[in-house]
Structure formats: structure tokens, C-alpha cells
Amino acid sequence: MAHPADIPAGTLRRTTLAAAVGNTVETYDYAVYGFLATVLAKVFFPASSPTTALLSSFAVFGSAFLARPAGSLVFGPLADRLGRRPALVASLLLMATVSTLIGVLPSTATIGIAAPVLLVLLRFAQGLAAGGEFTTAxxxxxxxxxxxxxxxxxxxxxxxxxxxxxxxxxxxxxLNAELTREQMLAWGWRVPFLLALPLGAIGLYLRSRFGETPEFLAARSETSAQDANVNDLRARVLLLVGVSVLHVIGFYMTYTYVQSYLIQLGLSPFTATSVIAFALLIGLF
Incomplete structure (x- = not known):
């Protein structure tokens, strides 16, 4: 059993890259909805006023965040009992499958109220996957x-x-540069979701080559349990929840909602998305 300090630099680099790339694939699937919120509002809430439709679209976006704690309750024990690698593979597989299903989901004009209902359920499933992905990675x-x-x-x-x-x-x-508004509403919005299938396959290939972490293997081989102060653990958990909530609100307000807000102010979808893409590029560094 290798100790972290003894792991070759090449192996460490590959495993770190695989974890990051897998998270890239999953975050792409999760975030595409935010960038298409103004389009999806018209596809799934066509009878509502523009403002109500957009609010409804973002309410569906928010349903995935409600599912994140449930995702942690599902994938957290899975990661502790079966290993980090199975949990990461399962979360990515769920995310890619659900995103693909959103890409083939009929519109409200086709199947009526069942369309937004199914969209909410699929977004909730995406939230479950996201709840087990980022922290486990x-x-x-x-x-x-x-x-x-x-x-x-x-x-x-x-x-x-x-x-x-x-x-x-x-x-x-x-897509905004190459397609007309009518084409985006008719079928263009489906393309980013359908791309989840090949991107997910790349992520699954990388994660299937994972090894298990040295610390997990060491913990699984231990026979004695360590005593823990329950009150201290609860305080730490609440502190971490508070920090995470602030982080996620700021993160998605900046990188998803602002794009829709700029469109509402009169900027074209191309210009608004360009602003966010530039901000993300800076964020990488």
C-alpha cells in the first residue's frame, strides 16, 4: 500500500488530472442549463409572460440545488463504504445520462404540462449527481x-x-452565433445537452482507470474505530454547510445568472455569453 509521499509524480499527475477532467465534464452538464435559461423559458413555459417564464426556468434550475444535500447522503456513504472511485464513476454516469435525456425531452408544445414536470425531475437527478461529485473529487x-x-x-x-x-x-x-433565434428554440438548445453523451464517455474512460486512494485503503484495513465528539462534529458540519452555501451562491450568481440578466438588459445572447466566457477564462487563472 503506497503512502501519498511515495506515489510517483507521474501517477499523481494523472490521477489529479482525471479527477479534474471528470469534474469538468460533470460541471459542463450541470451548467449548460443556466446558459440556456432564457431559451428554455420559452420552450417549457410558452404560455407565461417573459418574466414569469424566466423565473420558472430558474426555479427549475434551483431544484437541482435542493437535491444536492440528498446527493451527498447517497454518494457520501457510497464513497465511504465502497470507495471514492465507484462513487465518482456513478455520479458521472448519472449526470451524463440525465443530461442526454434532457436533450431529447419533448417540449411543452408537444406533450403539455408533462414537459416541465419531467424537466424538474431530471434536474433534480442532476442535483443528486452534483451533490456527490465535487466534494468526492x-x-x-x-x-x-x-x-x-x-x-x-x-x-x-x-x-x-x-x-x-x-x-x-x-x-x-x-450556437448563438451560427443559429437564428427560431432555430435555437426549435432544436438548437438540445445540442449542448446531447453533447453530454460523448463528453461523459470521455470522463468515464478516465475514471475507470482510477486507482483507489491510499488513505481509503488504509482506513478500510483498520479494525479499531476512533471516538469522535458528536457535538464537535455537528458544529464543524454546520460551519462547512454555511461556507459552502455562500460559495455556491456567489459562484452561480456570477457565472450563470448574470448572463441571463445581461440578456434581460438588452444585450444579445452572443454578447452576454461572451462576457461570462471571458470572466471564466480569468477565473481559470
């Missing part, structure tokens, strides 16, 4: 990394998240 990298490099290497997972958002923004930017 960071844990995976941290448990592989030597103690003195954990911060630096774990931050690459966040770089992977920004890269996923950037790829989603570029795909939507390209």
Missing part, C-alpha cells in the same frame, strides 16, 4: 496528494469546474 485528490501539496493539487478540481462552465459557455456562444 476533492477528497480523492487530497487523499492521493502529499500533505504539503494538498491545497495546490485539490484546487485543480475547482479549475476543472471553471473549465466545464467555460466549455458550456463556448458551446452556447457558438
Amino acid at each position: 476533492i477528497i480523492y485528490v487530497a487523499e492521493f496528494a502529499p500533505p504539503h501539496r494538498r491545497g495546490a493539487l485539490s484546487s485543480r478540481v475547482q479549475v476543472g469546474s471553471l473549465a466545464g462552465l467555460l466549455i458550456g459557455a463556448v458551446v452556447v456562444l457558438f
Whole structure:
């Protein structure tokens, strides 16, 4: 059993890259909805006023965040009992499958109220996958990394998240440049979701080559349990929840909602998405 300090630099680089790239794929799937919110509002809420339709579209977007805690309750125990790798593979497989299903989902004009209902259910499933993805990926990298490099290497997972958002923004930017508004409403909005299938296959290939982390293997082989102060654990959990909530609100307000807000102010979808893509590019560095 290798100790993190004894892992070859090449192996550490590959596993860290695989964790980050897998998170890139999953964040892309999760974020595309935000960049297409104004289009999806017309596809799934055509009878509402523009403002109501957009609010309804973002309410569906928010349903995935409500599912994130449930995702942590599903994938957290899975990662602790079966290993980090199975949890990461399962979360990516769920995300890619659900995103593909959104891409083939009939519109409200075709199947009526069932369309937004199914959209909410699929977005909820995306939230379950996201709830098990980001933190598990960071844990995976941290448990592989030597103690003195954990911060630096774990931050690459966040770089992977920004890269996923950037790829989603570029795909939507390209579609806005090449397609008319009518084409985007008719079928163009489906393209980014359908791209989840090949991107997910890439991520699954990379994650199937993962090894399990040294710390997880060591913990599984231990026979004695360590006593923990329950009250102290609860306080730490609440603190982490508070920090995470603030982080996620700021993150998605900046990188998804602002795009729709700029469109509402009168900027074209191409210009608004370009602004976000530039911000994401800066964020990578």
C-alpha cells in the first residue's frame, strides 16, 4: 500500500488530472442549463409572460440545488463504504445520462404540462449527481496528494469546474452565433445537452482507470474505530454547510445568472455569453 509521499509524480499527475477532467465534464452538464435559461423559458413555459417564464426556468434550475444535500447522503456513504472511485464513476454516469435525456425531452408544445414536470425531475437527478461529485473529487485528490501539496493539487478540481462552465459557455456562444433565434428554440438548445453523451464517455474512460486512494485503503484495513465528539462534529458540519452555501451562491450568481440578466438588459445572447466566457477564462487563472 503506497503512502501519498511515495506515489510517483507521474501517477499523481494523472490521477489529479482525471479527477479534474471528470469534474469538468460533470460541471459542463450541470451548467449548460443556466446558459440556456432564457431559451428554455420559452420552450417549457410558452404560455407565461417573459418574466414569469424566466423565473420558472430558474426555479427549475434551483431544484437541482435542493437535491444536492440528498446527493451527498447517497454518494457520501457510497464513497465511504465502497470507495471514492465507484462513487465518482456513478455520479458521472448519472449526470451524463440525465443530461442526454434532457436533450431529447419533448417540449411543452408537444406533450403539455408533462414537459416541465419531467424537466424538474431530471434536474433534480442532476442535483443528486452534483451533490456527490465535487466534494468526492476533492477528497480523492487530497487523499492521493502529499500533505504539503494538498491545497495546490485539490484546487485543480475547482479549475476543472471553471473549465466545464467555460466549455458550456463556448458551446452556447457558438450556437448563438451560427443559429437564428427560431432555430435555437426549435432544436438548437438540445445540442449542448446531447453533447453530454460523448463528453461523459470521455470522463468515464478516465475514471475507470482510477486507482483507489491510499488513505481509503488504509482506513478500510483498520479494525479499531476512533471516538469522535458528536457535538464537535455537528458544529464543524454546520460551519462547512454555511461556507459552502455562500460559495455556491456567489459562484452561480456570477457565472450563470448574470448572463441571463445581461440578456434581460438588452444585450444579445452572443454578447452576454461572451462576457461570462471571458470572466471564466480569468477565473481559470
